Amino acid sequence: MLKDALIIMTKELKNMFRDKRTIFATIILPLVLFPVMFGIIGLITKANEDAKAKAEYTVYVESTLSKPDELTKVIDEIQRVGNFEIINGKIDEKVIESDSTTVGLKVGKNGDIFIATVIYNSVKEKSTYAAQKIREALMNLNSELVSAELLSRGINPEELNFVQINDAVVGVSAENGNVEEAKAKGQFTQMLAMLVPYFLLLYIFAGSMGLGIDTTAGEKERGSLSILLVNQVSRTSIALGKILYLMLMSILTSVLNLVGLVIGLYLEMSFLGEANMPFSVELDAIGYLLLFITVILLALISSGIIIFIGILARSVKEASGYITPIYMLILLFGISTMQSEGSKAFYYYAIPFINIIFTMKDIFIGTFSAANFLTMFVVNSALVVLFVYLTAKIFNSEKVLEVTAE
Structure with a gap:
């Protein structure tokens, strides 16, 4: 059979x-x-990522900061992370809604704490990307301010790291125990x-x-x-x-x-x-x-x-x-x-x-x-x-x- x-x-x-x-x-x-x-898919995604990274963005900044050097710090950090043109003035939300390369930033202070609000169109990729980069810049500024404050009090910021985390991966092999390769x-x-x-x-x-x-x-x-x-x-x-x-x-x-x-x-x-x-x-x-x-x-x-x-x-x-x-x-x-x-x-x-x-x-x-x-x-x-x-x-x-x- x-x-x-x-x-x-x-x-x-x-x-x-x-x-x-x-x-x-x-x-x-x-x-x-x-x-x-x-x-x-890879080509389109790569082209899209490159387009977002190379685009020139406009940031309208409404500031209530009393000291000019404080606003300068904010602007310097933003320009360090991307191609941002800063315009000091009133934020027009209709412009932000229609233009994907325009975002807004309201910045002020409550005592010693910076209060920042990022205004962007979450539907548009470039607008979301720009807002993400601005948040990154503000977090960098926060880290710098924290470090400066600690140093002014004679404290080394690295001494405040009480937890050190190391990875040890099992289940997969890697040359010379390379953790990143195993990951x-x-x-x-x-x-x-x-x-x-x-x-x-x-x-x-x-x-x-x-x-x-x-x-x-x-x-x-x-x-x-x-x-x-x-x-x-x-x-x-x-x-x-x-x-x-x-x-x-x-x-x-x-x-x-x-x-x-x-x-x-x-x-x-x-x-x-x-x-x-x-x-x-x-x-x-x-x-x-x-x-x-x-x-x-x-x-x-x-x-x-x-x-x-x-x-x-x-x-x-x-x-x-x-x-x-x-x-x-x-x-x-x-x-x-x-x-x-x-x-x-x-x-x-x-x-x-x-x-x-x-x-x-x-x-x-x-x-x-x-x-x-x-x-x-x-x-x-x-x-x-x-x-x-x-x-x-x-x-x-x-x-x-x-x-x-x-």
Whole structure:
């Protein structure tokens, strides 16, 4: 039976590779889409940040300070942190609302304490950026005034630091115990634990949908399925072969999407000046093996569901209508668990798809549990067997040839 199933799988692969549009959509597009998308995001973000930093801003200052040198200190600090033109005069809030490069500053004193109010348009990025830089300047002034006051009383400001905080990072390795490198690796691992399960879930299932519907309901409509069924190959072998074909293609699509995603993230970080982030993850051979098994199970269960629904449906339109709600539910699973960490309650590992997400997170962040993995493996394996059985049962009945007349 397996030999016949492999023959069917090979036939499906040959048919797929004859279609240039399918090759482009499943192989070329994933490698191009993410690098282009994230590259453009990085370029636009970088250009936007540069534009905010290089822009010339106008600050209208309303001052009630009695000493001119106090206002001079405020102005000097503001001009030190950016390109700010200072205009002393009444603040016109309508101008600030309409002009993104104009902000206002009301400054006065209550005893020995400076009272400053920054007026800006929070809807506009440049206005928000200018307000942030002004706050930075005022905090610098505050630090200088505090230090000067302490020194005037014969107190060294550094002697008032009673707490010293040092970081020691565990769970990731770094050359010569470099804490910053370990932090960067930890951040990258967190990013992988968040993105990889989501994108694998999304693209393995989404990548299976089009091909799965075409090889089942599509072949029904074209009449090619009935020709295949009259061969000497058992119908169970045909069902298994189609599932294996779809599993292989969904894994290929997901791997190519992941490669494109990593390249895209690297391009985005390069444009943003963060390309020194280490693109490595702390996984040993066992970790990669467990991850591989998990991905295979995800591909198998996705393929089983789609082939079952596709062969049950009487047309491509009907199959799409059945699968779309399931796809939306899986998309919801991915989004709702994206920010979660692994090692949740035991019952999470008994829920299909969710258990795969948390298992992958466990593998990445080092919270792996053999009991949870075994639960996930048994649940998903049982579902795969169930869908193969149900699909084979439909293939062995006349229902497999039912077609809706359009």
